[in-house]
Amino acid sequence: MPLLGVLFYFSKTPRFIPEPISQAKIFSTILLTIILPVLVYYLLKTLNKVDSIYLKSTDERKLPLLINSVIIALVITRVFTQTEIEELYYFFVGILLSTLVCFFLAVFKVKASIHMLAASGFFMFAIALSIHFHININGSIALMMILLGAIATSRLHLKAHTYPELIIGSLTGFIPQLLLLKLWL
Template identity: 65%
Template structure:
């Protein structure tokens, strides 16, 4: 059981969640976009939101600034969160500007707000769950897309709800977080996406 729960935390690491939201958007959006543009966006986002953070993690680990990919202490979180915020800014300004795909633009603005909120909490020595922040933000984005495009994605929402429960259980079982840290992480991811719905829904 411990292996399964640990695997859940590893497989559904926060670093994959932004790209998951983008792929879901392209798979469900009724708007026509040339396949070449979709592929270019996905590849660019894979490099910036997954490959680059992994490379930066190994750099920080070699410098002794981090010990594991789970960033167990608040001090370990500060520099990675700053770097992640810079990466998200790069995505917003270079890959997904607001005059191209407005839904994804505000999705990443929400991610940026959540990341900065988590950074502030880390500076204040509070370790909000980044796993819950990431998955709850994507869940809210999925829900908003279902309303925006008037599509039935109840199955996807149910899977995401189960996934949130599994991730929360995993983090608790591994003693990585307390209940308050999971709850704050959940709302840190969900509230920015909910607030920004007003700008594109």
């Protein structure tokens, strides 16, 4: 979802951002939010810290969420600083807050859907961009709502989550993005 947010931003922003800069930002996002977490997962699997990629128990989720928080903090400090691209900076601050909330929920044995967390956070960011730049992306927002429903349905169908876990995950992704709007909108 972080990469999706970055791609969405660069495709919708009316600002001029030189092509080499946007490509470097996209490459950095791929490297730090996709490739590095996959490598970290295999390291954790080798060290027997996780059983599977599904992270079924709250205890299994703690270390990956903590490591992900460090990675997102790295993205905030090195890739999307506040002075460069403010919207993406606050998008990643929202991701960091959501990840930390999910970590603290796991510490207290509360399982939240990370799929719904990511999708609802991206959804709120897209709505904020629409408002911020005064652009009509109603079709994209409608598609995102359908995808949110599909993700929730699939998580229930696979018996990966319960209704409360989906709601907690959705709110954990949505609320930090919403609260940060007053800082950049």
